[in-house]
Amino acid sequence: MLGYIDKIRQISKGLIEDKKVDMIIGFKKGTMPMMNEPCLVKSPKDVEKLVWDSNCGINLANYLTDRKERIGIIAKGCDSRNIVTHIIENKIKREQLVIIGVPCTGMIDKHRLTSMFEGEIEQVTEQNGNITIKGEDFEEILKKNDVLQQNCSVCIHRNPVVYDELVSDLVEEQDVDRYEDVRKIEAMPSEKKWNYFDDLLSTCIRCYACRNACPLCYCPTCFVDESRPQWVGKSDDSIDIRTFHFLRAYHCAGRCTDCGACERACPVGINMRMFTRKLEKDCFEQYGWEAGLSLDERPPLDTYKPEDPDDFIK
Amino acid sequence: MKVIKIDKKDWVGGLEKSRSAYRLVGPFKENGKQFPVFKELDKGQEPDLTTLNTVISPKSIVFPQSEVMFEYTTDEKSEDCNLLKRPEKNYSPCAVIGIRPYDAAAFLLVQKNFDTPDYRDPYWCDAYEACTFIGMAINNPDNTDFSTSTKSGPFDESGLDVLLVDMKDHFLAKVITDKGDAYLKAAGWTAKVDTDAAIKQIDEMKNKAEVKIASKISFDNIEKKSIMELYEADFWEDVAFACINCGTCTYLCPTCWCFDIQDENHGKSGKRFKNWDGCMFPLFTHHSSGHNPRGIKVMRVRQRFMHKLKYFLDKYEDGIMCVGCGRCTRFCPVNIDIRNVCKLMNS
Numbered sequence: 001m002l003g004y005i006d007k008i009r010q011i012s013k014g015l016i017e018d019k020k021v022d023m024i025i026g027f028k029k030g031t032m033p034m035m036n037e038p039c040l041v042k043s044p045k046d047v048e049k050l051v052w053d054s055n056c057g058i059n060l061a062n063y064l065t066d067r068k069e070r071i072g073i074i075a076k077g078c079d080s081r082n083i084v085t086h087i088i089e090n091k092i093k094r095e096q097l098v099i100i101g102v103p104c105t106g107m108i109d110k111h112r113l114t115s116m117f118e119g120e121i122e123q124v125t126e127q128n129g130n131i132t133i134k135g136e137d138f139e140e141i142l143k144k145n146d147v148l149q150q151n152c153s154v155c156i157h158r159n160p161v162v163y164d165e166l167v168s169d170l171v172e173e174q175d176v177d178r179y180e181d182v183r184k185i186e187a188m189p190s191e192k193k194w195n196y197f198d199d200l201l202s203t204c205i206r207c208y209a210c211r212n213a214c215p216l217c218y219c220p221t222c223f224v225d226e227s228r229p230q231w232v233g234k235s236d237d238s239i240d241i242r243t244f245h246f247l248r249a250y251h252c253a254g255r256c257t258d259c260g261a262c263e264r265a266c267p268v269g270i271n272m273r274m275f276t277r278k279l280e281k282d283c284f285e286q287y288g289w290e291a292g293l294s295l296d297e298r299p300p301l302d303t304y305k306p307e308d309p310d311d312f313i314k
Numbered sequence: 315m316k317v318i319k320i321d322k323k324d325w326v327g328g329l330e331k332s333r334s335a336y337r338l339v340g341p342f343k344e345n346g347k348q349f350p351v352f353k354e355l356d357k358g359q360e361p362d363l364t365t366l367n368t369v370i371s372p373k374s375i376v377f378p379q380s381e382v383m384f385e386y387t388t389d390e391k392s393e394d395c396n397l398l399k400r401p402e403k404n405y406s407p408c409a410v411i412g413i414r415p416y417d418a419a420a421f422l423l424v425q426k427n428f429d430t431p432d433y434r435d436p437y438w439c440d441a442y443e444a445c446t447f448i449g450m451a452i453n454n455p456d457n458t459d460f461s462t463s464t465k466s467g468p469f470d471e472s473g474l475d476v477l478l479v480d481m482k483d484h485f486l487a488k489v490i491t492d493k494g495d496a497y498l499k500a501a502g503w504t505a506k507v508d509t510d511a512a513i514k515q516i517d518e519m520k521n522k523a524e525v526k527i528a529s530k531i532s533f534d535n536i537e538k539k540s541i542m543e544l545y546e547a548d549f550w551e552d553v554a555f556a557c558i559n560c561g562t563c564t565y566l567c568p569t570c571w572c573f574d575i576q577d578e579n580h581g582k583s584g585k586r587f588k589n590w591d592g593c594m595f596p597l598f599t600h601h602s603s604g605h606n607p608r609g610i611k612v613m614r615v616r617q618r619f620m621h622k623l624k625y626f627l628d629k630y631e632d633g634i635m636c637v638g639c640g641r642c643t644r645f646c647p648v649n650i651d652i653r654n655v656c657k658l659m660n661s
Contacts, residue, residue, distance in 0.1 A: 030649040031643070031649060031654065032457070032458070032643065032644065032651075037648055037649040038648055063555075111348070115349075118364075120457060122457060206561075207560050207561035207565045208560050208561060209561070209562045211560075212558035212560040213560070213647050225596070227597070227600075234589050236380040236589075265648075267369060267566060267647075268348075268349075269349075
C-alpha cells in the first residue's frame, strides 16, 4: 500500500488547486512506530504531509461529523462504509464529499506486535507484504498477513464501497469465516460467558477512547455523561463499566462496520469488538444486513418490514 | 549516605520478611493479562520488575480512580443518623516496590495541590504518608521517555526513599531517607558496601542511562511568554484536529489529578465518591446553568497543555507539571505528542 502515497498526494493536490474541496482529511506520519496522526490539509503545498501505510487504522469518518465544508477524504473500505452510514444518518451530505478510495490490505495490530517483543520496537517498515521490525538488539521480518488487526484479518470489504477517485486497482476480497470466535462464545454456558465478559472488561479505566474513536458515537451527550437524570454511575464499579460497554454496543447494532477503531484506540487492549460483532452477526443472520454498503437502503433497526423476524415474541 | 547490596537470591525472602511490618505494592501481571498494573501484592506474589513501564501509572496507589469520601444515613433509627462517616481504610505502612523514579517524582508535583498550607486532602495525604517508595532505576529508558528534560530522570531520587539499581546478579540499594532505611532493615537487607565506590558505580549507570534518552524538550521560552500569547497562538486548531477527546492521556498520566465528586444514594443512605475526571471531557466544565466555558474540543486540548506547561510553571515556579514518562504520547490513540506541542509552545 506504500505505493499509494504519490497517487493520494496527486489527487489531493488537484482537488485543492481546482477548488473542488476546501480541505483534505488524511493521515500524516506519526512520531512513534505503528502510529500515524489524522490530519487536515488545506493548501496544495501541504499535501506532501499526507502518508499512507498499514498504520492508518483510525477511522477518518469520525472527523466528518457535522462539518460544513467541502471535504476530500481518504477512505479505506471500512471508512467508506462509515461515510455511507454518516450520510444515511444525516451527519454529512454526499455532495460535500470527494471520497478518495483506498483499496486496503489491512492494518497492523500494534497492540499484538508490541506484546510480541520484549525489547522496545524502534522501527517498523513494510515492503511486498512483509513487515520488518527493528529494536535495539533485534530485527525480525514477519508476514504482514500474520500481524493484521483482528478485524482486518476477517474483513470482507477491503475495497471502498463508495468513491469518487481511486488510488489503485481494487484488491481481491477475502473469503473468510467472520464469526468463528463469536460462535465459540455463543456456545458457552451462562456462567462461563459471564466470566468471560467479566474478565474482558476487568482492565477498563473508562477513558472512553473506544467511544470517542468510533464514528458512530456522535451523540451530543452520551448516555454515560447525562447528568439530569444520571443513568449510569461514574465510579469504577464493575456494574457501571458493564453498563457502559453493553449499552454502547447496542447503540451500534446494525450500524457497526467492524472498523476496529475502538479496539485500536483502547490503551489497555480490551477486545470490545466481541460485543459489536455479536450484534453484527445477528443483524446479518436476521435481516441479511451489512452496515454501510448502500446509500439507498435504510438500516434494519429504523425500518419495519412485514417479513422481519419476530420469533422472539412468545 | 549509605548503599546496601542485595543479592538477588535474597530478594524474594527479604520481601516476604518485610511483610511483617509492611503491606507490599508493586507491578504485577495477572494471569492472561497483557501487562502488569500496580496492586497490593498477595502473599507469594512478587513484583514484576521486568516490565517497569506500566501502562497505567502508579498514581492510583495514592489517588484511586474511585474513592469513597464518606458514607451517611438519614435513617433516624440508626445511631449514625446524619453523620458523615469516613470509611475505614488501611493506612498502615506500605512499601511500593519497583516504582519508576519519575513516577515517584510525580507524587511531589501532585502534592503541591493536595497538601498545601491552606488545604490538606486527607485521603491523598494519608495514603501518601503510608508509603515507602522503593524505586527501580531505569537502565534502559524507552523512546518516549523525556524525563531528563523535566528535572526528573531515569535515576531521579527526589520522590524515592530507596533507589534500587539492577547490577545483574545483585541490586545496589541507595538509601535516601530514614523511611527507606527502615524498610531495608525490615527486609533484612543490611550488607553495607563501600559507599564511595558504589555511588561511583551508580553514577556511571545513571550517566549511561541519561545519555540514551534522545527525546528532549525545553520550556525556557514558555516561561518568558505571556499566558495570552500562548493562549491565542494559532497552532491550537492544528494540534487539536486529530484529538478524539478521550481520557487516555489524563488517566494514564502520573501528574494529572483532576477529579469529580459524585453522590450515590439508595433510599436513606448513600456514599460520596471522589472519581478521576479529566479536562478532555466536556462534562468536566459543564456548569449547572448549561453553559460550558470549554465547550469545544480545541479549548479542552489547549487547557491540558496550558495547565501542564504554562499555568503550573507560572504558579509554582518549579518546572512543568510533567515528569516526561511518555505515557500520553505512547498510548494516545491518534498520536498527539506532548513533545511536539511543547516545541510549538516554546518556539
